[in-house]
Structure formats: structure tokens, C-alpha cells
Amino acid sequence: MNEKKFEEAKHLARELEDLSKHILNTKREIALISVQTDGGNFQSANFELDAVVKQTEDATNNIMTAAENISALSGALAEIDDPIARAAKIDEINNEVVTIYESCNFQDITGQRIRKIVRMLTYIETRIENMIRIWGASEIGQMTAGAAEEERAGASDEADLLNGPQLPGAAVSQNEIDDFFR
Template structure:
């Protein structure tokens, strides 16, 4: 059953069920009526449908429409500002990545790719090639002289001639040992080149990390196309330990079995 609730005096006066209290003096009555009229106006505005709110509030419908459109436009501007702020963050990240990459390139250019450093690398590699050729030639000449001396030694019977040939063979052997010392110099020169290449590799790795790592760079790399033709396409050696795609000596021997 509904509960009969006692209505307060202000509610009875507000809905018109209770007469307005009389003024106690000449000013209180009109002021009280003005307050009550405002309260009724507020109640009417709260109870009125949304499409009539402008009329109840005494606002021109066209002005209310403009206000609504302005609010919608303001929300659009706010959304665009948020997107611009996000875009600025992304642009700042790209700007920072570009600056870091430029610094890495500057370091490479200053310490590895300038004329002096690359000339040293080229000079070291040229010295390796030249030293290897010279040592190889010296070893081959000594081996040929030993072979000739050994053949002559088998044909002479004179002790003096045998002694001379034996001494020549010994000298040629010493010459071979001396020529083999090229590998020590070659190792030192290659170590210098490898240090430079390692320096370059480290900075290139840093630059790849700046832009997302090796996998991100590999995704943009063009496919590798072998454009060699004829016999040049068949030259893939010498192979390194663990390289695949090369025929071993056993494979070659099996072809002749």
C-alpha cells in the first residue's frame, strides 16, 4: 500500500495546494512571491522534455542550436588536438632517432670512413696480398732448388760435390722457414683490419637498434638476386667451416667410383 507522506509547506506552496503565506510587511510579500515564481520556473525546466528546454528557459531555439553545434565543433577540435599531441610525440621520437643515427654516422665517418683510416685498411690488405705472393714465390723457388739439388746429389760420387749440394739444400730449407714468417705479419695486419671492421659493425648495429633492430631492417631489405652469369655463377669458394651448399672431397670422389 502506498505510504502517505507528509508534504512540507514549501512543497504545498510550490505546487499550488497551499496558499502563499501573507506578507508580514510591505516588502516581504513581493519578495516571497518572486522567490516562489523562480522555484516554479526551475521545476518546470527540470520537468520539461529536452526538445522544449530552450523554450522553457526562454532561449531562442536557433541560438540553442548554434550552442549545440559549437559544443560539437569544440569536441571535434579537442579530438584533433589530442591526435596532434600524439603525432607530436611520434615525430619527436623520429627526430631523436634521426639525430642518434646522424651521430653514429659522424663517428663512423670520423674514425673509419675518412681517407686516412680507409687508406690504412686498404694498405694493410694490400700488404697482406703482397707479402703472401712474395712468400709463396720464395717457397716455390726454394722447393724447386731443393728438388734439383737432391736429383744432382743422387748422381755425384765426389764427397766435395755432395757436401756442396747438401749445404745448398740446407740453405734452401732455411729460406723456406724464413718465408713462412709471413703468416705472423699477415696475422697482425688482418687483426688491424678486423678491428676496424668490428668498430664499423658495432656502430651499424647501434643504428639498426635505433630503428627497431635487425628484424625491422630486414623487413625492408630488397630480395637478394644473383646476377652472375656463366662460370662466374659457379664460383662460390673457398668455403668456410660450416658453410652449406659446397661439395666435399668425398662427394667429388664418389662421382668417380
């Protein structure tokens, strides 16, 4: 009987040692995530995405305003006979064209911001994959399935419909929508 208890104690000690290793490895992965994401501060990613939205909105507004101004200026240009006044109006049109070119440069800055966020998310994804490997994919899969089921139970039907823009190839085509209503 003592032999059996001794074996059970050894088995329990091995299990605790393995558990301790898993916990230490997981702490290391979490620490790496914290270091990579400015101390675990995901707020910076939110600020970056907000800046992308704002810059895109501002650029679109600038482009639209410049296009409207060009339209008005070109209409007025047709009625000007004086060469000096005509040249001044052409300069105004050219200035609006420059505004459009400058506004189109927003994509460079937004691209840099988005790449920064993607790098952070890729790094976090790698760390999470390592933690899944540490704890075992099958156990995590069971926990994930349970959590997803709980989330679906709490989500509204309307939230399921709000998926935002679809990626190319993943969206339903206009022809498919038209066929649905025929």
C-alpha cells in the same frame, strides 16, 4: 573538434621528437664508424687485404723456388766427390732451407693485417647493430628483404656460383660430389 586537432598536433610533435632522437643517434653511430675507420675510408681495408694476397703469393713463390733449388742442388751433391765443393753445395742447400723458413713467417704479418681488418669490421657491425636497434629491427628487416630481392633480381646466375673457398664444415665434401655423379 579543436581538442582532437590539439591531440593530433601533440602526437605529431612527439613523433617528430622521437624521429629527431633517432636521427641524432644514427648520426652519432655513423660518426663513430667514421672515426674508427679512418674517416670512413674503407680503402685501407682493401690495401690491407691486397697486401695479404701479395705477401701470400710472394711467400708461396719463394718456397716453391727454394724447394726446386734444393732438389737441383741435392741432385748435384750426389755427384760431387771433392769435400770442399761438397761442403759448398751443402751450404747452398742450407741457404735455401733458410729461405723457406723466412718465407713461412709471412703468416705472422698477414695474421696481424687480417686481425686489424676483423677488428674494424666487428666495430662497424656493432655500430650497425646499434642503428638497427635505434630504428627498429622489424622495419630494417622489411627494408633488408626488399633490398635483397632487388639484388637477386639484378644478379646473374653465374655470380651465384662464384662463392670462393668454403669454410670448414660448410663446403660440400669430395665424397658428396662423387656420390652425385654416381
